[in-house]
Amino acid sequence: KKSNPCPICNNITGHCKYSPLNEIILCHNFDIDVSGYKFVKKTRGGHWGVFVPERDYKATLDPETVLLRAERELERKRLQEQKQAVSLSDSERHIEHTKLIDQLSLNFGDESDLKRRGLTDEQIKKGGFVSVKQWQKLREYVNPNLAGVNVSGKGLTNFHDGLLCFAKNPKGEITGYQIRVSDRTVNSKYV
Structure with a gap:
């Protein structure tokens, strides 16, 4: 969205995802180095790159935990969007x-x-x-x-x-x- 561009690629379309709960960013661009963020790896489907704030990455989060959280968050959002698509007015x-x-x-x-x-x-x-x-x-x-x-x-x-x-x-x-x-x-x- 224009008011909240992706902190990794500055895209304003809303295609990149952000989870405020664990500060994980899923960005379609994985070839970018951004100050303050650490690229962890691609999601299972390879559609997103998983990024976390460097402080979190250095502190306690291992890449597998970060990836697992990101995938759960994506699945939760997908199910929510699917449910909203069939909900009644x-x-x-x-x-x-x-x-x-x-x-x-x-x-x-x-x-x-x-x-x-x-x-x-x-x-x-x-x-x-x-x-x-x-x-x-x-x-x-x-x-x-x-x-x-x-x-x-x-x-x-x-x-x-x-x-x-x-x-x-x-x-x-x-x-x-x-x-x-x-x-x-x-x-x-x-x-």
Whole structure:
């Protein structure tokens, strides 16, 4: 990026990588000597050169440890980018959450609990509260890229029975939910 050029080659395209956690720089240029940085070696695929600050290299880091950390960081970023590529937009999540709500209902115990907490019938309906059973099955397909939906799109991955409490963005779109767990022996009230 223009505001953060690569400290090795000064490239501003964002193709070089930097891990602030362990100060490893992965640069596409390996033929460069840069004051303050030590070239360790190429990554396994040979796409990047691994560089570390000279002080770290001299202190304790051996080249294999540095390389292993760099490769783990690259893999973590690759998986994160892959996950983001298939993630649903807010509008798409709203559509899928609406499909989910339409297939579920609110059981008597959860409804009574909401009323005991002071919610009116109108607030309960507007909130879209519904109950789920462990490993809730669904009649209609819901996109498996929606968090909490299993790979078949015909069930949920929830470990506990509970009440779905939805979160909305400023546009009123449902973007996510938590489950208020029915089992009071579970450590966390919400998952």
